[in-house]
Structure formats: structure tokens, C-alpha cells
Amino acid sequence: MSNILTAENVTKRFGGLTAVGRLSIEIPEKSIYSVIGPNGAGKTTFFNCITGFYHPEEGDIIFDGRSILGLLSDQISQRGISRTYQNIRLFSNLTALENILVGQHALLKSTLLGPIFGMAGTKREEAEALKEAKRLLAFVSLARKGDLLAKNLPYGDQRRLEIARALASKPKLLLLDEPTAGMNPNETEDMTKFIRRLRDELGITILLIEHDMRVVMGISEKITVLDYGEKIAEGTPKDIQGNERVIEAYLGRGSAAQITA
Amino acid sequence: MEYESKTTWWLQALRSGLIGGVVAVLVSLVGMVGTFHERDIIAGQITMGQTVLLLIVIAFTYYSSRGDESTTPSTRLTSGALTGLVTASFIVGLILLGKAVNLREVFVNASPALYKILTFDMENLTAAYLYLLLGGTVVGLLTAMVHLIPSAWRSAVINGLGLVFLIALLQDLIRVTLTPFPAVTKALAWMFGSRGQEGLSVVGAIIVFLVVTLVNYFFTKRGNDMRKRIQSLPKATQQSLRWITWIILIAFLLIWPRVAGTYLSEVTNTVGLFILMGLGLNIVVGYAGLLDLGYVAFFALGAYTMAVLTTTGGEITSNFQWTFWEALPVAIFIAVLAGVVLGIPVLKIRGDYLAIITLGFGEIIRILFLSDFLKPHFGGSFGIVEIAAPTVGSLTLNTPQKLYYVILAGCMLVLFVAYRLRDSRIGRAWKAIREDEDVAQAMGINLTSTKLLAFATGAAFGGLSGAIFAAKLSTVYPHSFVLLVSINVLALIIVGGMGSLPGVIVGALLLVGLPELLREFSEFRLMIYGAILIAMMLNKPEGFIPEAVHRRELHEVEEEDNVTQTATA
Numbered sequence: 107m108s109n110i111l112t113a114e115n116v117t118k119r120f121g122g123l124t125a126v127g128r129l130s131i132e133i134p135e136k137s138i139y140s141v142i143g144p145n146g147a148g149k150t151t152f153f154n155c156i157t158g159f160y161h162p163e164e165g166d167i168i169f170d171g172r173s174i175l176g177l178l179s180d181q182i183s184q185r186g187i188s189r190t191y192q193n194i195r196l197f198s199n200l201t202a203l204e205n206i207l208v209g210q211h212a213l214l215k216s217t218l219l220g221p222i223f224g225m226a227g228t229k230r231e232e233a234e235a236l237k238e239a240k241r242l243l244a245f246v247s248l249a250r251k252g253d254l255l256a257k258n259l260p261y262g263d264q265r266r267l268e269i270a271r272a273l274a275s276k277p278k279l280l281l282l283d284e285p286t287a288g289m290n291p292n293e294t295e296d297m298t299k300f301i302r303r304l305r306d307e308l309g310i311t312i313l314l315i316e317h318d319m320r321v322v323m324g325i326s327e328k329i330t331v332l333d334y335g336e337k338i339a340e341g342t343p344k345d346i347q348g349n350e351r352v353i354e355a356y357l358g359r360g361s362a363a364q365i366t367a
Numbered sequence: 368m369e370y371e372s373k374t375t376w377w378l379q380a381l382r383s384g385l386i387g388g389v390v391a392v393l394v395s396l397v398g399m400v401g402t403f404h405e406r407d408i409i410a411g412q413i414t415m416g417q418t419v420l421l422l423i424v425i426a427f428t429y430y431s432s433r434g435d436e437s438t439t440p441s442t443r444l445t446s447g448a449l450t451g452l453v454t455a456s457f458i459v460g461l462i463l464l465g466k467a468v469n470l471r472e473v474f475v476n477a478s479p480a481l482y483k484i485l486t487f488d489m490e491n492l493t494a495a496y497l498y499l500l501l502g503g504t505v506v507g508l509l510t511a512m513v514h515l516i517p518s519a520w521r522s523a524v525i526n527g528l529g530l531v532f533l534i535a536l537l538q539d540l541i542r543v544t545l546t547p548f549p550a551v552t553k554a555l556a557w558m559f560g561s562r563g564q565e566g567l568s569v570v571g572a573i574i575v576f577l578v579v580t581l582v583n584y585f586f587t588k589r590g591n592d593m594r595k596r597i598q599s600l601p602k603a604t605q606q607s608l609r610w611i612t613w614i615i616l617i618a619f620l621l622i623w624p625r626v627a628g629t630y631l632s633e634v635t636n637t638v639g640l641f642i643l644m645g646l647g648l649n650i651v652v653g654y655a656g657l658l659d660l661g662y663v664a665f666f667a668l669g670a671y672t673m674a675v676l677t678t679t680g681g682e683i684t685s686n687f688q689w690t691f692w693e694a695l696p697v698a699i700f701i702a703v704l705a706g707v708v709l710g711i712p713v714l715k716i717r718g719d720y721l722a723i724i725t726l727g728f729g730e731i732i733r734i735l736f737l738s739d740f741l742k743p744h745f746g747g748s749f750g751i752v753e754i755a756a757p758t759v760g761s762l763t764l765n766t767p768q769k770l771y772y773v774i775l776a777g778c779m780l781v782l783f784v785a786y787r788l789r790d791s792r793i794g795r796a797w798k799a800i801r802e803d804e805d806v807a808q809a810m811g812i813n814l815t816s817t818k819l820l821a822f823a824t825g826a827a828f829g830g831l832s833g834a835i836f837a838a839k840l841s842t843v844y845p846h847s848f849v850l851l852v853s854i855n856v857l858a859l860i861i862v863g864g865m866g867s868l869p870g871v872i873v874g875a876l877l878l879v880g881l882p883e884l885l886r887e888f889s890e891f892r893l894m895i896y897g898a899i900l901i902a903m904m905l906n907k908p909e910g911f912i913p914e915a916v917h918r919r920e921l922h923e924v925e926e927e928d929n930v931t932q933t934a935t936a
Contacts, residue, residue, distance in 0.1 A: 222784050
């Protein structure tokens with residue numbers, strides 16, 4: 107299995123603070139890969155470097171065989187990377203369906219003249235886009251809620267809508283930033299199953315930031331642990347669970363000894 | 368606010384009364400009551416000056432006695448009466464103060480004439496005070512009672528009163544409009560004040576109020592039944608009904624200048640030009656969320672391009688002498704070009720900073736046209752004269768009634784384009800940028816091209832408006848393109864409802880049309896304007912007609928249901 111995303115020595119600094127330092131990660135195609143770490147470890151900064159929100163000072167990010175360093179976030183999205191956000195960032199005054207339609211933006215072609223003159227090609231394209239959007243809406247179990255404004259949806263629905271919007275651009279790699287944050291155990295369980303479905307049914311590689319260890323250990327094939335912007339461990343869930351440095355990073359120095367004792 | 372009204376309703380009432388009182392005193396002292404007193408609303412009975420004070424009492428008591436579902440009728444009535452009483456006592460206080468101290472040194476309008484108006488010309492001052500206080504309380508009580516009647520009647524009564532006021536206000540206009548039809552004038556003579564009196568007659572006012580209220584009531588009551596009945600009609604009939612409505616509307620728009628006469632047509636034309644600009648700015652601000660305070664620049668460029676290309680005289684050196692129709696596409700093109708040129712440097716700038724930069728751009732364009740440096744081309748402060756009027760065949764469209772059709776065609780065209788773009792791929796991208804620029808970009812939207820398209824489309828509409836404006840006046844001067852135009856256009860969008868197409872039309876009618884009709888009160892125009900904006904932002908920040916939510920899913924579902932129903936039947 108080849109790697110869909112390779113990060114080589116990625117470094118991002120804010121003034122004197124190194125948010126991500128010399129981070130190297132290889133994400134195999136069609137895997138579920140998690141990045142974990144305490145608060146402020148640089149996980150979201152790393153996501154922002156991949157999606158073009160930030161531009162790393164050093165290192166390289168190779169996606170699908172080509173470097174995506176220096177590209178704008180819309181170009182990166184068109185290459186096939188899509189994401190969700192830690193604090194949900196939907197287009198709140200657009201309907202659920204419109205949010206998904208915006209997600210399809212780069213796949214559609216019409217510009218000014220098509221819609222103004224009501225050209226046949228544009229009409230067909232719009233009809234197909236709407237059909238696809240409804241299909242995605244049903245896929246995330248939001249059918250019949252498509253005309254509600256995104257801001258009026260309940261929290262769990264908003265999380266799923268955000269994923270549907272990300273899926274609308276037909277990504278090869280999907281970055282999920284704490285998808286189960288603020289969910290109760292039942293909802294978390296559903297979300298975990300849903301993430302697995304994304305990979306199994308749609309063949310999308312998933313890169314996940316998550317704090318809920320049950321989710322992480324349950325679905326990840328490989329995990330990278332960050333602390334203060336640096337990689338302190340990498341491996342399968344089993345490797346990570348027993349790793350001393352990881353336990354120390356989460357619980358403080360000496361904790362590992364106490365737990366194993 | 369809710370718990371406040373439950374626990375301390377009287378404080379709320381008192382506060383409304385205080386604010387109302389201050390407003391009433393202010394309105395009196397700045398001379399509004401005095402100026403407005405010269406016009407009758409109901410001939411020989413109530414003047415407009417008194418009406419303004421009355422409206423203040425009504426507005427504030429209506430607000431204070433609004434409460435919520437749990438407010439008891441007695442609470443409503445008491446707070447209404449209290450607010451009315453407090454407001455009236457401020458007016459009494461003003462008169463007492465005015466009699467004791469000479470306010471005229473500061474407030475020029477605090478003349479004996481003002482006190483005469485405020486005391487209803489009564490000899491006995493104590494009686495006048497009592498009359499005022501009692502009047503305030505009674506008006507407050509009556510207003511509060513409006514909340515007690517069923518909501519269908521309530522809106523009917525409010526609309527009835529509103530229309531009486533409006534008809535009385537615009538009565539001379541209505542009369543002038545009716546002069547070509549002597550039969551109608553005669554038939555409606557009872558409605559208006561007789562022998563040169565202004566305003567409605569007492570009988571006229573009562574009948575107008577009753578008719579409007581009753582018609583309104585039965586329409587709102589029957590409205591739902593009607594809608595249901597229309598919905599149960601077969602699809603084809605519904606479609607043809609819609610066509611008939613459209614045809615009636617268009618027919619009305621087509622005959623409007625014949626009905627309206629020269630003056631009203633002129634006002635309509637000004638409103639039309641502002642609708643054009645409003646629709647353009649609505650794309651930039653309402654759809655794409657890019658706050659542009661220099662929109663007048665595109666209007667100016669359209670106007671000056673038209674002027675330079677078609678002028679046949681004056682001081683300037685150019686000698687193109689094109690026709691209106693030849694120059695029009697060039698004017699729009701120049702405006703679009705300017706939109707793109709302005710767009711490129713401000714692509715990365717957001718919010719407040721964008722507003723300031725565009726503001727600067729608008730001023731730069733105006734000052735360039737004013738400058739001595741470009742005087743040979745644009746005539747400096749003398750502007751450009753003898754601009755060609757549009758012609759169709761051998762017909763020159765040089766009167767307001769004829770130009771109306773050019774503006775109507777422009778508005779229809781632009782409305783259609785804006786409507787088609789609203790729910791297109793580009794329209795969605797604009798709204799996505801408005802909602803969250805970073806996320807929109809991460810969704811694959813190219814910010815550069817999408818923003819430039821918004822600027823260019825908005826500029827095109829502004830340029831079109833400017834080009835027609837130049838032909839309409841047949842002269843252009845730099846001072847026609849001041850910052851206030853940009854602000855007016857922005858305000859009409861906000862009042863109408865950001866991003867809403869019907870909102871632009873309503874906003875233009877209210878903020879451009881109405882002030883044009885009430886020119887005699889123009890010295891208070893900006894004050895009323897400001898008051899409307901503040902009231903609007905406090906009570907209805909989404910505008911009169913908020914942006915509509917486009918329902919795609921349910922619409923389709925209904926259609927599918929219909930199909931399955933007919934299939935099973």
C-alpha cells in the first residue's frame with residue numbers, strides 16, 4: 107500500500123514558539139490514521155499546514171505524489187483534501203443543502219452567462235448537483251432537513267453536515283478535527299461507525315484528531331502522538347497504549363511508573 | 368427584556384415615556400412641529416405638526432404596552448396610559464419652561480407660535496395643560512387597546528390609520544394626478560378638504576379608514592383560504608394564474624407614467640436609478656459580504672463615460688458625438704474595468720479596512736473629475752453639458768415619462784440577472800465567502816476570481832445606472848457623485864433587507880421615493896432618515912423583507928408527492 111500523504115520535517119513557528127517541529131508522518135492510502143496529543147500539542151496547526159491555512163517554514167508535504175507546499179487552500183482542496191473543523195464552521199445562513207452544494211463548487215463549471223441565460227448545460231449540471239447533494243444528505247441521515255438553515259440544526263446534525271459538505275468535493279483524504287467533541291457516548295458510537303463507513307464504503311483515507319481514547323484506539327490503524335509540536339510516539343493502538351512517553355505527556359512525569367507498578 | 372416586562376412593567380412604561388417625551392420635546396425645539404403645522408392632515412381639525420407629536424405618543428406607548436403573551440390586559444392598559452401621560456407631561460414641561468425662561472436664545476424655533484400650537488390655541492393655559500395630559504393618557508390607553516384586539520384586526524387597524532396618514536400627506540399629489548380626469552375628481556371631492564384646504568376631510572378620513580381597515584381585515588382573513596384554494600388547483604391553472612399576475616403587474620408598470628404625470632414619473636425615475644444601484648451593491652455587500660463604501664465611483668464612471676462619448680457641446684475637447692445606445696455598452700464596460708481594477712488590490716483586505724479603502728476610491732474618482740488637471744476632458748466643476756438623450760427610431764426619449772421606459776427596462780434586466788445569479792454556483796460561492804471566507808476557500812472556491820466577479824457585476828449595474836442618469840439630466844457635475852450617494856444606496860439595502868431583491872425595491876421606495884415626494888420638509892430629511900435607520904436597526908435588523916431562504920428539498924418532495932398521488936389515482 108502506497109502513502110497518500112507524506113509530511114517531511116514540517117516545521118511551523120509563530121514568533122518564537124514552535125507549534126509544529128520537524129514532524130514527519132506517512133499516511134498509507136485508505137487507512138484511518140489518528141493524531142493525538144495533549145491540548146496545544148500542535149495537532150490543529152498541523153492540519154492547517156496540510157490544508158493551506160498556514161504555510162510551514164520548513165519541510166515538505168507530499169500528497170498523491172506531488173508537493174502541495176505553497177498552494178492556496180482552494181488549490182489543495184481541488185487536489186483532493188477536504189476537512190472539518192474543531193469548532194464547527196458551517197455557512198450558518200445557508201441551508202443544509204446549500205452548504206453541500208458549495209462543497210461541490212470546484213466540481214461544477216457554470217459561471218455568469220450559463221445561469222443568466224438559463225443554458226441547458228447549466229440546468230443539467232445544477233440538477234445533477236442537487237441530486238448528489240440530496241444523496242449526501244441522506245448518507246449522513248439528514249434527509250428532509252435540507253431546507254433548514256445550518257445554524258438552526260442541532261449540534262450532532264451540524265457535525266454530520268460538516269462532514270457531508272467535506273465529502274461533496276469528492277476528496278481522497280479527509281481530515282476530521284475532533285469529530286466527536288461534545289457528543290454523548292451513544293452519539294460518539296454512531297460517529298465512530300460512520301467514520302469507518304466512510305473509509306470502507308467510499309475508500310477515503312481518514313486523518314483524525316481526537317481526544318476520546320476509545321474512539322482513537324477503536325478505529326485507528328496507526329497513531330502519531332504529538333507533544334509540544336514534536337512527535338513523541340508512533341505506531342499501532344497497542345504500541346501507543348503501553349508507551350511510557352505518551353502516558354507521561356498526558357499525565358505528567360512519573361505517572362508511567364505508577365501505572366505500570 | 369422578557370423578564371423585565373414581567374417584573375417591572377411600570378419601569379419599562381416609564382422609560383418609554385421618558386424617551387418619548389425627550390423625542391417630542393426635541394422634535395418641537397428643532398422646528399419640526401412648527402414647520403409641519405402649516406399642513407393639514409385632516410382639514411381644519413388636525414395639522415401635521417400635531418400628528419407628528421401624536422405619532423410619537425402612539426409609537427412609544429405601542430412599544431411599552433407590547434409585553435408578551437403573559438401580560439394581562441390591565442397591565443397593558445396601565446403601562447400604555449402611563450407612557451402616554453409621561454410623554455405628555457414632557458410637552459407640558461416644555462411649555463412651562465418656555466414661559467418662564469427665554470429658550471429662544473438657544474432654540475430659534477421655541478417661539479410663541481410653537482407654544483400656541485402646543486396649547487391648541489387655548490386661552491386658559493391650565494385647561495390646556497390638563498387637556499394635554501388627559502389627551503396623552505387617553506391616546507396611550509387607546510394605543511394599548513390595540514394589543515387587546517385579535518391580531519387580524521390589529522394589523523388592519525394599523526394599516527388603516529397608516530394609509531389615512533399617507534393619503535392625507537400625499538393628497539395634493541393625488542389631486543394633481545387626478546386633474547386630467549374631471550369625473551373622478553368630482554366624484555372624490557368629498558374626500559378632501561374643501562376651498563383650498565389641505566388634507567382629508569373629516570368624512571373622507573373616516574371613510575378611508577373604515578374601507579382600508581375592513582378590506583384589509585377580510586383579505587388577511589380570507590388570505591389563507593385563498594392560498595389553500597389556489598394550491599389545490601391543478602398545476603397548469605396555478606401556472607396561468609401566476610402568468611396573469613405577472614401580466615397585470617407589467618401592464619401597470621407600462622401605463623404608470625401616463626397615470627403619474629411628469630412629477631411622479633420624475634420621482635419614479637430617480638427611484639429606478641437607485642434600484643439599479645441598490646441591486647448592484649446588493650451583489651457586492653448583500654451576497655458577497657464585501658462592504659463597499661465607494662460604490663458611487665462606478666455610478667460616476669458610467670455617467671462620465673456616457674457624457675464624454677455623447678456630448679455635443681460645451682467646453683470639453685472630446686468630439687465623439689456617439690448616440691446613447693452606442694455609448695451605453697462602453698459606459699458599462701468602463702465601470703466593470705474599474706470594478707476589477709479596484710478589486711485586485713483589495714482582494715486580501717477584509718471588513719472595516721475594505722470599507723475605508725473603497726471609501727477612498729470613491730472620493731478619488733470624484734476628485735479626479737473635479738480636478739483642473741483633467742479639466743480639458745471632464746470640464747472640472749462645470750461638468751459636461753448637452754449629453755444626448757436616448758432615441759428610439761425618430762423618437763427622442765427626453766421627458767421623464769419617456770425616459771421611464773429606459774429605466775424600467777434597465778431595472779427589469781438587472782433584476783432578472785440578479786435573480787438568476789442568486790441561486791447559481793457563483794451566487795452560492797458569494798454567499799459562502801460572506802459567511803466564512805477561509806472555509807469557503809478551503810471548499811475549493813477561488814477567492815480571487817469569485818470576488819472580482821462580484822465587484823465587476825456590481826460595478827456593471829452601477830455603471831448602467833450612471834449612464835442613464837447622465838442622459839436623464841443631460842449634464843453631469845462632480846458634485847452629483849458625493850459620498851452621500853454611496854451611503855444612501857447602502858442604507859436602502861440595509862433597510863430593505865441585505866441580500867433580498869424585493870428588499871432593494873422597498874428600500875429605494877422608502878428612502879429615495881418618499882423623501883422626494885415630501886420635498887417641502889427636506890430640511891428635516893436627514894433627521895428623519897437617521898431616526899428610521901436607528902429604529903430599524905433596533906427592531907428589525909434583518910430589514911423589511913429579509914433575504915428569502917431558497918427551499919430546494921421540500922419543493923421537490925412536494926412535486927414527487929404530487930406525481931405519486933396522480934400515479935396512484
